[in-house]
Amino acid sequence: MVTLEDVARHAGVSLATASRVLNGSARQVGAGLRAKVEQAAAELGYRTNVAAQTLARGAGNVIGLVVHDLVDPYFAAIADGAVRAAEAHGMVVMVGTTHRDPAKEIAYVSSLGAQRARAVILAGSRTDDPSAAALRAELDRYRNGGGRVAVIGQDLLGTDTVAVANRAGAAALAEALTAMGHRDFAVLAGPPGLITAVDRCEGFAGALPGPAPQIVHGPFDRDGGYAAARSIGPGVTCVFAVNDVMAVGALAAFRERGVRVPDDVSLAGFDDIATLRDLVPALTTVRLPLAELGARAVELALGDGEEPSVVHVEGEVVIRESVRAR
Amino acid sequence: MVTLEDVARHAGVSLATASRVLNGSARQVGAGLRAKVEQAAAELGYRTNVAAQTLARGAGNVIGLVVHDLVDPYFAAIADGAVRAAEAHGMVVMVGTTHRDPAKEIAYVSSLGAQRARAVILAGSRTDDPSAAALRAELDRYRNGGGRVAVIGQDLLGTDTVAVANRAGAAALAEALTAMGHRDFAVLAGPPGLITAVDRCEGFAGALPGPAPQIVHGPFDRDGGYAAARSIGPGVTCVFAVNDVMAVGALAAFRERGVRVPDDVSLAGFDDIATLRDLVPALTTVRLPLAELGARAVELALGDGEEPSVVHVEGEVVIRESVRAR
DNA sequence: GCATACTGGGAAATCGCTTTCCGGGAGGAT
DNA sequence: ATCCTCCCGGAAAGCGATTTCCCAGTATGC
Incomplete structure (x- = not known):
């Protein structure tokens, strides 16, 4: 694999300069060097090692999405919206499916924490059973590690929420x-x-x-x-x-x-x-604007991160043939 | 965040020992130290930093899945099967949706390569247009970096394939x-x-x-x-x-x-x-056993990695009401 | 003309984990 | 008792980026 160091050497610049050119930085790099680095990267076929980047930066580009069941069109639509929105932000989505097992939901949050995922989005409604406390604890731990959490559904976890009316x-x-x-x-x-x-x-x-x-x-x-x-x-x-x-x-x-x-x-x-x-x-x-629910959750989770904010989404009654007047 | 070093110090052992206990290794660790490390990890709430692990090991635990459209029940079913199978192997799935844009497919493969994803699975059939060459090139590069590729559909990319009859x-x-x-x-x-x-x-x-x-x-x-x-x-x-x-x-x-x-x-x-x-x-x-297609692709991609192998899957005719004898 | 920014380049210290290599102690064979 | 293996613990060298300093060179203000 081609590393950044290879690129830097090939371009005759330092590692720091190569990094600044290729992976975005606040610092400017002169046009001449910049071009050399870019060319070297292209010639060598350089590809950033995201794991190294994540480690160095302390934050990755993964958004976790936890749904109950991908085959359910409801969740599929939400996932679709989330994937699109994430993509627009240069993020990538990892999905977990719980098949309605609260323990799995917790396991996924934990795993996403280990991935240093930028945010996790919980779709699919919660029950009020005891496992909720364990989930909350896991979420807190995740947030203490710097992660963001957004929930689609009810506003009851004290996090960013896309609340459905x-x-x-x-x-x-x-x-x-x-x-x-x-x-x-x-x-x-x-x-x-x-x-x-x-x-x-x-x-x-x-x-x-x-x-x-x-x-x-x-x-x-x-x-x-x-x-x-x-x-x-x-x-x-x-x-x-x-x-x-x-x-x-x-x-x-x-x-x-x-x-x-x-x-x-x-x-x-x-x-x-x-x-x-x-x-x-x-x-x-x-x-319900399902894809939008997913997309809004992503936006929320990627937002500037002040107070947890709540977006309200309303439903619209659609009368079709299955109902007849009496 | 609590690191492995914190755990090691807390348990009074070396970093190496802590690593061996907590993150699996060929080497054995004595029962006494093992217990101490496990307790320290539990007390401190240690969570592996997957990015660091991936960097050190040179291989991650992500499987990439590229589909055309998650809302299409066909792909949703495949994704479901893939997620389940991945989970059984301790892997996690990242999905990308291309919405039938070949360029996006290539972009996803590239991005998965940057993630050092263990394998990428391409679902959704290919066209025979020119972008196929570019895709192939990207896949080759990915494989040269040590990644595995599995395709669901036709056997024409020279990779592991779940071939549908x-x-x-x-x-x-x-x-x-x-x-x-x-x-x-x-x-x-x-x-x-x-x-x-x-x-x-x-x-x-x-x-x-x-x-x-x-x-x-x-x-x-x-x-x-x-x-x-x-x-x-x-x-x-x-x-x-x-x-x-x-x-x-x-x-x-x-x-x-x-x-x-x-x-x-x-x-x-x-x-x-x-x-x-x-x-x-x-x-x-x-x-077609759709979920199985996804699962088989995961198995294939996680297999021992000799020659690219091809699994054949057959369809079964199911006659239902929409057809009437003449 | 001199002090004061400001700019862009590079050396080197991290980030958190894995793994090789080294070494000491226990046990078995001679 | 001696020598050889094993077995297991630890020190330290990476993995591939980012980022903080430090520095030289140039522009700016009076």
């Missing part, structure tokens, strides 16, 4: 559905302890003028929606799944049982994942 | 469709220069006993399928899209124009992406 979005959806004549709702509410799920569920229920909705708990994924939909009691005219992948599962369950959407029951989700586009019927949902 | 899979599909009574086909063939697309198209066409299929070229993504489907001529009873996302687009186009699938025309894709599961009608396709 889950309650408001769900409430707006509830109002829209009510305005279309629905009164008897079921909510596929996800896991009882998952903050995002709880917020959406409560936001929705709180905005309902009529009777309290039927609440069905279950996993936060497609199969969770599928299972939950099968245990909805009678008399419901409209079902709200707290995220789109659950709604997709619910739709499959309805289809299998011969329940027609929207003729027999209306259905709405939350997130507006890309794959909804080709679903029949098209799914009513609350649109 | 595109021709055979498409041929098997053609036979299955023919056996169901179809004779008049259209192929949504993707871009003319894209190897994967060409292989699937030719494999399909070559296995057809009847007249040559109608070939419609277009982009390799959902919208490409949508557009291509709209320009299919009359008389066709069955359409083969060279990948699933294109088939999904085609389905949307048909639906909009009132063409019923499978009543008016049958439709098949290739890949068996996860999102097909909730499509109506369920899509006939050739199943």
Whole structure:
């Protein structure tokens, strides 16, 4: 491998000068030497050793992104946004997938700390269980080492946050559905302890003028929606799944049982994942700018680093065929 | 940050011993000292500085994965498999997305080289255009620096490869469709220069006993399928899209124009992406073990490194509702 | 014309870890 | 008891950059 020293020798300058030319520095270098160094680097095919650079500088160019599941379109979209934004800043993204295991989330933060990652971004909502304390401890340690942390979702870790208006979005959806004549709702509410799920569920229920909705708990994924939909009691005219992948599962369950959407029951989700586009019927949902969430988190984490700041993002109700007025 | 030296001092041993205990080494360390070091590390909250380790060892624990688009379920599934496999080997994955720009692909390989990444995995098929030479040059340079390269798709870069039997899979599909009574086909063939697309198209066409299929070229993504489907001529009873996302687009186009699938025309894709599961009608396709592709590529790239080896993966025809016998 | 910046170049000290090499002590064979 | 191995601990030389000083040369202010 060609090292900086090789380049310097080849160009007939000192190591310091070569470094200043090739890897950016506050100091200026004269045009003549600068050209010589650049040419030498090109001829030799020099490539910076990022590990050495990271060691010397004390900070790397890696941004860590921790998601639950890359196959879930929700996280895929966020990751996409994050990768693009990182790229624009000359950073590169390392992804970890936890598959909803809090221990793995902690392990990833720890590993990213070891990498001296510039920032870590946590996507995917937290539960309120005891492992949260351990995660917080790990994050604190990471930050004490000079790292930055940004969270996508709820503002509860005391860090930079891209906060999603889950309650408001769900409430707006509830109002829209009510305005279309629905009164008897079921909510596929996800896991009882998952903050995002709880917020959406409560936001929705709180905005309902009529009777309290039927609440069905279950996993936060497609199969969770599928299972939950099968245990909805009678008399419901409209079902709200707290995220789109659950709604997709619910739709499959309805289809299998011969329940027609929207003729027999209306259905709405939350997130507006890309794959909804080709679903029949098209799914009513609350649109979130997913790629933007990822990108904003990156910007935040790369920001100047004063007080932890919170960016608020709102959802927009999108009514599609899966809901019919009563 | 607490360094290894801090730990060594705290434990009253030398740097070398601490290193051997904490970061794995061929050499043994006596039980007494080992315990002291471990305790000191725990008390101080020591965390290895990976950058320093990489520098000293000359090889890091990063695997680079370059895909076209994380939002495409095909790549998401591959990435998921790769991340899991990497994790099992104590490695971590850095993803880059090219959005089908060959220049970006090269840039990522270069950047991964600078990271001293242990291996880079290229997913997403290549074109046969001139930039291929530049990519090859960059890959060679990377390998000369001691890196490993694995490619998912076609065996044409002279590296470790997870080769997909595109021709055979498409041929098997053609036979299955023919056996169901179809004779008049259209192929949504993707871009003319894209190897994967060409292989699937030719494999399909070559296995057809009847007249040559109608070939419609277009982009390799959902919208490409949508557009291509709209320009299919009359008389066709069955359409083969060279990948699933294109088939999904085609389905949307048909639906909009009132063409019923499978009543008016049958439709098949290739890949068996996860999102097909909730499509109506369920899509006939050739199943590829996508996550496994990613995982196998990682194994290959981490293998002992003799001759470049090629793993062959076959597709399996899966007939679903979107195809009807004639 | 002289003191005072200011500019750009280079020598050398880090950064935190791995690993080679050296050496002392324990154990086995003769 | 002597000699040879092993075995394991430590000192120190890198790994490839960045950055702080130090310095000479030139520009600036009066």
